[in-house]
Amino acid sequence: MVITKLRKVGLLNLIFLLILLAACEEGVTPKLKENKEPEYESVVTDFDKKLKIGFSMDTLEEERWPRDRDFFKEAVESLGAEVVIREAKGDDTLQIVQAETLISEGVDLLVIVPHNAEAVATIVNKAHSSGIKVISYDRLVKNSSVDLYISFDNELVGELQAQAITKLVPKGKYVYIGGANTDNNAHLLKKGVFNVLQPFIDRGDIQVVYDQWTENWTPENAFANMEAALEINNNEIDAVIAANDATAGGVIKALEAQGLEGEIPVAGQDADLAAAQHIVQGTQTMTIYKPIKTLAYEAARAAIKMAGGETVATNRKMNNGKLEIPSLLLSPIAVDKDNIDDTIIADGFHKRDEVYGMTEE
């Protein structure tokens, strides 16, 4: 175009044009700037784009999970991102389909509470092939290269349960009602319990007369297990450790059917309202309080940071069968009738009148 113009102009005009072009040297820069502008804008837009976090949950069945969901949503939104939540209702295939959909819908990071520790490893691979990092929430995804595990120290939960019960019953017949075999936490909890029980067992002071997993953690299956334990042992049982409060509830029902409620110490975990009520009524000995808000907020902070390419602080490594996974493990708190007011009630986890409602004078 400049060449065409040159042909048409005379010498003076040529000189003028050269001067003009020189003067327009500055003008070149704005033009380049103009070309660069969209690039610059798109970077800014990417950076400012609201991050989208996917939260794939196994279930909302136990009392704790709706809390996890609500606190996680609140935390992610308070950090300026959005969250898409899916509940798999305890169905592995559904959880995989839902997670795949979240990935294809373009979430920037996936947080997952696996129903089955092994089955969801495939989700981690799929997420990674789309450049999406995955956080294992509360339960560890086994045999995968999941990017972060955030939970409570589940082995310590089991240890705290067994410490509390062995203090009351240092000798006798114990029943262990485990969690779901498919949940890695159930294995960690059991390991913790047996870390404490083993020396008593070795001395011959404690005999574990019944030890079973509870399919899907349901109170009904725990009830059936406890009925079997009572029957096999002619009701001669001295203590029960159950892997959570839902299963402890099943245990207490089975004890009630034999008129044994309140006679035999029972441990659970989660600080469910029913368990807190059982503790003040004397039918459950202890539970474990895990401040869910802290877990959900820590997970949300980690999710946003990792989605933005930052690293997060961890305090442990947990082997998931394939790798040592960087982990952030929070501390659980043992609760019995003596400290219930200073822990779960003081924290606002449950209201005092709800806990004591039926027994308070």
Ligand code: BGC
């Ligand atoms: C959790 C417990 C919960 C159980 C059943 C475990 O993985 O750590 O808090 O009670 O699952 O949902």
